[in-house]
Amino acid sequence: MFIQVIQGKCFRHHDMRGAIEEWRDERAPDVVGWLGGTYGFTEDDVFVAVVRFASREDARQNTETREHSEWWARTRRLFAGEPVFHNCSQVAFAVDDGFDEARFVQVIQGRADDPDHLESLAAEMQELLDERPEVIGATLAVDEDGTFTETVAFTDEASARRGAPQNALTDVRATVSPSTAELRYLDLREPWFASRWG
Numbered sequence: 144m145f146i147q148v149i150q151g152k153c154f155r156h157h158d159m160r161g162a163i164e165e166w167r168d169e170r171a172p173d174v175v176g177w178l179g180g181t182y183g184f185t186e187d188d189v190f191v192a193v194v195r196f197a198s199r200e201d202a203r204q205n206t207e208t209r210e211h212s213e214w215w216a217r218t219r220r221l222f223a224g225e226p227v228f229h230n231c232s233q234v235a236f237a238v239d240d241g242f243d244e245a246r247f248v249q250v251i252q253g254r255a256d257d258p259d260h261l262e263s264l265a266a267e268m269q270e271l272l273d274e275r276p277e278v279i280g281a282t283l284a285v286d287e288d289g290t291f292t293e294t295v296a297f298t299d300e301a302s303a304r305r306g307a308p309q310n311a312l313t314d315v316r317a318t319v320s321p322s323t324a325e326l327r328y329l330d331l332r333e334p335w336f337a338s339r340w341g
Contacts, residue, residue, distance in 0.1 A: 144195065144196075144197065144198075144234040144236075145195070145196045145197070145198050145199045145201070145202050145230075145231065145232055145234065146193060146194065146195055146196070146231045146234050146282065146284035146292070147192075147193075147194045147196070147202055147228065147229070147230055147231070148191070148192070148193050148194075148227075148228065148229040148231065148284065148292045149190075149191075149192040149194070149226055149227070149228055150189060150190060150191045150192070150226060150227050150329075151189065151190060151222040151223070151224060151225065151226035151227055152188055152189060152190075152222060152223040152224050153184070153188060153189075153190040153221055153222050153223060154188050154223055155221045156184055156188075156190075158221050159184075159190055159218070159221050160182075160335070162214070162217065162218040162221060163180075163182055163192070163335075163337070164337075165214070166214055166218075167337045170205075170210060170211065170214065171337065171339065174201070174205045175197075175201055175204065175205075176196045176197035176198055176200075176201025176202070176204075176205075177194075177195075177196055177197075177201065177205065177339060178195040178196060178197060178338070178339055179194075179195050179336065179337055179338035179339060180192055180193060180194040180195060180336065180337045180338075181193045181248060181294055181296070181331075181334060181336055182331075182334065182335050182336070182337070183248060183331030183332075183333060183334035183335065184331065184333070185329050185330055185331065186330070186332070188223075189329060190222070191250055191329055191331060193250070193282065193284070193292065193294050195234075195282070199230070199232055202230075229284070229286040229290055229292055230286060230287075231284035231285055231286050231291075231292065232287075233284065233285035234282065234283070234284050234285075235282070235283040235284075236281070236282055236283075237269045237272050237281035237282070237283065237295075243336045243338065244279060244298070245279055245280060245296035245297060245298065245334060245336075246297070246298060246299040246300070246334075247296075247297045247298075247299055247300035247303055247330070247331070247332060247334070248294060248295065248296050248297070248330075248331040248334040249294075249295050249297070249303070249328060249329070249330055249331070250292060250293070250294050250295075250328070250329040250330075250331065251292075251293040251295070251326055251327070251328055251329075252290065252291065252292050252293075252326070252327045252329070253290070253291060253325060253326040253327065254288070254289045254290050254291070254325070255285070255289050255291055256289075272295075275306050276298075277297050277298045277299075277302035277303055277305075277306045278295060278296070278297060278303075278306075279296050279297065279298055280294075280295070280296035281293070281294065281295045281296065282294045296334070300330075300332060
């Protein structure tokens with residue numbers, strides 16, 4: 144499993160969504176190994192895409208095609224500045240169902256002192272999230288430099304906040320990120336999704 148995270152300032156929300164849907168409709172059916180993606184904007188106009196592939200090689204082969212290069216050349220111009228990429232071969236699924244029904248997604252990013260420790264905690268996170276019915280999907284992806292991106296999908300924001308009064312992911316953070324600093328939270332209040340199967 145391989146996850147690529149793309150993020151950056153984007154004020155052209157409608158155009159960006161159109162570009163993502165164009166890729167899904169016209170490119171995705173021909174991309175070997177593409178599994179799906181989670182997308183959205185924060186309130187301060189940060190666009191986040193968490194795209195899943197079966198392998199790093201599948202993702203690489205996609206980016207090397209002429210069709211993708213042309214699409215990216217157009218899409219790149221929608222960002223206000225340089226987008227940031229995280230290419231993550233360390234991937235764990237805490238919950239792998241229900242993403243498409245989510246109405247609120249919180250993305251947590253940080254850097255771990257011990258990246259291997261994060262992946263080892265996936266089973267513990269699964270056990271914890273099993274006790275949180277408002278959580279309907281989660282992934283954990285770690286870049287080579289230790290930067291991690293955790294994506295947690297909720298039925299809705301109100302349920303997420305009720306489930307953990309101090310923060311939607313207080314319990315999750317304590318379990319997954321005991322040795323991290325400078326955590327960043329990206330709330331996607333109108334997320335959308337794409338999948339090879341739907």
